[in-house]
Amino acid sequence: MHDGHDGHNTFPVSSKVSEFEILELAVRELAIEKGIFSAEDHRRFAEWADGVGPHGGSKLVAKAWSDPAFKEKLLTKGTEACKEVGIDWLQPTGTGTPSDYTFFYVLENTPKVHNVIVCTLCSCYPRPVLGMSPDWYRTPAYRRRMVNRPREVLAEFGLHLPDDVEVRVHDSNQKSRFMVMPMRPDGTEGWSEQELAEIVTRDTMIGVALPDPKVRVPVPAGEVHQ
Known part of the structure; x- marks a missing residue:
């Protein structure tokens, strides 16, 4: 503003x-x-x-790639797992009862399934882990076309998936927020969590890009406190 x-x-x-x-x-x-x-x-x-940015999400993915036990927790109890990097999703939006909470779910990409997130109604987005949503995420064109023609839209982002990979589009809403856990790229064996976090960008966690070991984005060290 x-x-x-x-x-x-x-x-x-x-x-x-x-x-x-x-x-x-x-x-x-x-x-x-x-x-x-x-x-x-x-x-x-x-x-x-x-001030949030996508650093919280980057740290979550890097930790999950490095720690199988944490990965299982992140995939099954996303809101609880976030607390381990200093992010608390359980902030009531009304009376403070469980029905007023916004819950966070992480979607794991596999060799046969690629996930992508959208909000067809408005622009619901996992801000505590990814910061503010990009302008294109909020446009009617993205919201409509990602549901109807996901492969076409992904191709416009430069992401061309094999025909045998299923694309699953997840629609966020008032009570549920989603984030994509991309697959860990080959050639990153032995990397530290900090190094891994630097290749997990905002777009990879929306699902419109894949991590590239040759392209890194600096991520502040330490926990993310909200």
Whole structure:
């Protein structure tokens, strides 16, 4: 967001705004006006979200690749496994009862199954582990076409899968968030968790790319605390 607005007005100065951003901004303004949350609440959330990034997810995948016991826990009890890298998903969204929690599920890619995530209704996304969603993830074109023509969309990202690999598209919602665990690439035997985390990018955990041992993205060492 940009500076240059008064009170709780959070509309950006830039005139280049997508239809999704217009809707999101309008709903946000209405929520602030109705007292559902304050402008200060939104500011704190935005600062938190901007600072998260995909590092939590990268660390989860790297740890799972290195530790079979942790991998099993991550695949069966994702929200609990996240706590081991300092991420707590169990933050109530309403009364604080279990039905108000958002749960986190990790989808394992295999030689015969490739997973990809989308939110067809709006833009639900695993922000605590991947940070803010990319612009293209929120576009109506991605949301519609990934469900109807997943291989075509993946090819546009440069990901061409063999015909015998099944593509499974998972639709996020208010209560469930998903993340893809990509397959560990050959040639990474003996790598440390830190080195492995550097090849696990945001797009590999959405499912529109594969890890490349030759391309690394620096990941802060240590736990991720939210």
